[in-house]
Amino acid sequence: MVSSAVVYGLLMGMRRRSRRRGLLVGAAAGAAVAHHRGGREEEEPQPEAQTQYAPAPADPADQIEHLAQLHASGVLTDEEFASAKAKVIGS
Numbered sequence: 715m716v717s718s719a720v721v722y723g724l725l726m727g728m729r730r731r732s733r734r735r736g737l738l739v740g741a742a743a744g745a746a747v748a749h750h751r752g753g754r755e756e757e758e759p760q761p762e763a764q765t766q767y768a769p770a771p772a773d774p775a776d777q778i779e780h781l782a783q784l785h786a787s788g789v790l791t792d793e794e795f796a797s798a799k800a801k802v803i804g805s
Contacts, residue, residue, distance in 0.1 A: 777802045 778799055785795040 774802050 781790065781795055781798050781802070784790045785792075790798065
């Protein structure tokens, strides 16, 4: 019998790989668009980029991963991260 920790680890690995593939495909598509736009002599003015934050994921594992990314980027302090993680685990 396979333990639930092993199954969880495999599922998280598959989820991360699919996210990486999506990022790679998106980056390749963006590079292709940039390449084709580079040939134009007239450049269109680019609107100022506004930071848009995605809503927190519904799955507790995704929520904790999202919180960890915010913590690693410096958006959340250690105390805020610990508090938010405890709230997710408790719910």
